[in-house]
Amino acid sequence: MHQEPSERAAAPAWSAHPLHELSEDDRHLFQRFGRGPVAAVPHACVHHAFERHAATDPFALAAEHLGATITYGELDRQANRLAAHLAGLGVRPGDHVALCVRRSIPMLVGLLAVLKAGAAYVPQDAGLTPRPQLDHVIRTSRARVILTTSGFAERIPVPEGHVLVAIDTVMAEPLDRARDTVAFRPARPPRGDDGCYVLFTSGTTGRPNGVTVTHRNVCNILLTAPGDLGMRPGTRVGQILNVAFDMAAWEILGCLSHGATLVIRGKDIAETVRRVDVVIATPTVLSRLDPDQCRQVRVAAVAGEPCPRRLADRWARFCTFYNACGPTETTIVNTMQRHDPAALRLTIGRPTPNNTVYVLGPDRRPCAIGETGEMWAGGDGVSAGYLRNPELNAERYVPDPFLGGGRMMFRTRDLGRWTPDGELEHLGRTDDQVKVRGFRVELDSVSAVLESLPGCARAVTLKPDDTGLVSFVSPAHLDPEAARRAVATALPYYCVPRAVHPMAALPLTSRGKVDKVALLRLAAERRTSGEVAS
Template sequence: MHGDERLSYQALEYQANQLSHYLIEQGVSADMPVGVAFERGNTMLVAMLAVLKAGGAFLPLDPAYPNERLSFMLEDSGVDLLLTDSTLTAQVPCPNSIKSVYLDQQIMGSYSTDVPDVEFHQQQLAYLIYTSGSTGKPKGVALTHAGLSMHVQTIGERYGMTPDDVELHFASISFDGAVERWAVPLAFGSRLVIRDQALWSAEKTCDVLVQEGVTIACFPPSYVGPLLDWISYSKPNLKVRSWTLGGEAFTRETYDRLQQVLKPQRIINGYGPTETVVTPMIWEAYAETELSSAYAPIGTAVGERRLYILDPQLNRVPLGMSGELYIGAEVGLARGYHGRADLTAERFLPDPYGAAGERMYRTGDLVRWRDDGVMEYLGRIDQQIKIRGFRVELGEIESKLQLLSGAEHCAVVAHEAPGGKRLVGYLQQTDKAQITEFNEDVLLQRLAADLPDYMVPATLVVLAKLPLTPAGKIDRQNLLAPNWNELDDASYIAPEGETEVLLSQLWKTLLGV
């Protein structure tokens, strides 16, 4: 359901079948990508199901995304057909080479409501999801029917989904987690409530949770803060039995607030790169579960997936030691990157610990096994930088900063500065009193007690809110560098004596300042 528009399973099936027959008539067939661009609602769901039933692969396009990004996704994916509404022509730029079908102007009543007679194979393309690329251009991840089917079944069982459940669908449709959170409820006969295109306020979200009797709720951690504030204030009678957070780091402060405010039956931390079919790992916590680390663990495998922590030579590391996470599976991996054989070969490797022909995906995430058999996320391998000749893992600094500061969210960025790169820590604090009481010197001293001096940020910046990407993750590129001249002037102590003056001149010459 969306708003006042309610759709039964039978009506959803009939509408999707009718549209699928139309798509087959338009030439949609196996492995053919079809763009799907609608504002959030029932039509969005009908369109994606219809593309699957016709044998094609849907490419979900969020109209709220920037035009340049949408244009790139349409061109790079090679779609020939775009399903959309006539009201979105300005938001979703479609070149003349792509046929646009405006469903608000189409009448499908003459098409059969029967399931189309289409054959499928396991490795057939089901959908394309575009994720951020290191070159600045998004890359398309090609997901299969076998991977989606396996994941929907196994994650639904882990959630304990039943026809009595009601799930609020919240994530952007271009985010891979959104696919899981509509496919799973439908596969298990649950009721699905779709939020509006415009992001709801915490008050509106809370009202819907109560009015619709929502039992399964999934949010990005960055949205949960305001929601918990409102719930703490209004004390609504919620029926939510399971709260899932995913898409970005789940901090201990957020976890503690969830436990304090909601006293939930269960909390789930969902982890996974798009390339491994949404959430190949989850961590489940209950009312009595304590969290002592800075971030929630990423848990254990979902379904028939294999988890390896390996060193650069692909050897397993000892228990408790950190290494890079590789995920192996027979069907729980993407086919690869659309049109990027080079990148596919770089990230999807032969699995030396699996059966012949099986693959594993190199996540780029630094992790370790805990003594209790749960995996802990430590940061990104590609967040490693060199500071003063030392290789530094930014995620390790962020974890320590999070633990010591108690901030809602933290990020550490290496900015260019006079004399070379310098680290800057960013903290999100929405409590104005906490911001007022913030003592940078004390916190830096506490960091220095736990970290080498080259890993201690040069300065800390407190923000009311850290910038986020469209996917809801911290946007580090928009965390601007401080004014180094002002900082250096504020901490400058003039050299005294002949020796200090000489050393000062030598360092100025060496550093070019």
């Protein structure tokens, strides 16, 4: 079987100089714990892995959605045809193409066509994203060509000089065998450092920031273990997440690069998860599913939010369960732990292959093993940075003094510490640390106590104002006073929320995370109306 060269250089030596203040034992452990295994990556570009499966088994089922199906061979042919159409519109390697779609088979055709054309796709959910945000994304990414489907064409903003293409319309055109059965090749061969996708994350200014993630970044996590999640031909992988969320790339590109079958959901997430072998989700999404009804699942992976221990234990008892962590800027996830219900603790594990994690103090000096600090990420998962935002790039991406050689590391703003056996404990975010009566409180630690209560599925703690903390828990039958007593027993008095609000289910963002903005608004409304939990 032919494989492309991996572009993997030999593992660089760690610089000893930044470690000189640590003890000899901590220097050794800092390097041993902080570096993931060195692994070869079989492809430089992720769509080449898909093309290999399309060539070797063209009749294998690539995807299904609401009764419709498509094989690997047909998906490859349709993507080649659309890629040629994009090239005819002037799309060249290094360009960006907006992908404004909903979950569907045409979504896959559009995504692969952009990659085949040598461009990076810029995904947005056409049914959920407000028009002003779509306009911001299209203009900021300078995506002159916009892909959508005919049902959403009227709601997509098309700036002057831009071109809108309906993917399903191109797919429906009569087959030209002389033209449409030839593999498309872009003007120059794509490279590992070319952009694969641009994701827009929430920004501090109220405008989302575009993050460029390269093929090298994506291949590094998806084409090595454990990030490949054991996906193989015949494996059924759920596609349940918003296309604009980086974990959707884990579902889609992970599946198609391994010859598996993507099961694209309709409105009912649970119905889809009951029929798949692999599910990737946020803890909040997974907490809404009954694991007893999902026993076909062989592998589950969660990321994006802290995972409650009880949730991990329930799923790990019948399937391989990964608790993972990593922001968009470090490419989906850069640490993973296979959880064992008998384990002493639930952690986010170790760095994934060819990646590094450093726990550093405020001055970027290495913390001793067991000491809490901020996690910085290095290695092949570190993305290419923010689009046209040099100030933010300078703040979050800095030269990596441990790998050296011009490598960069990324400031995650996640707090953590190494366990004695070399796993990372996630201790919340620097922006989730608040002051209550002059004391520092980590909001996630309060939520973790609440989630240890019998029957509690999810909990979130916020500080909406200067009057103290407020917690929201689900489901609705939980006793708020018992919840407050549990926190009072486990944590200092200043950590006890002034109110606990039980809810049937916590509100979600479009990306499947708890919607803290909505909860802050609800907390303000309840305080204004005089409603208290007692």
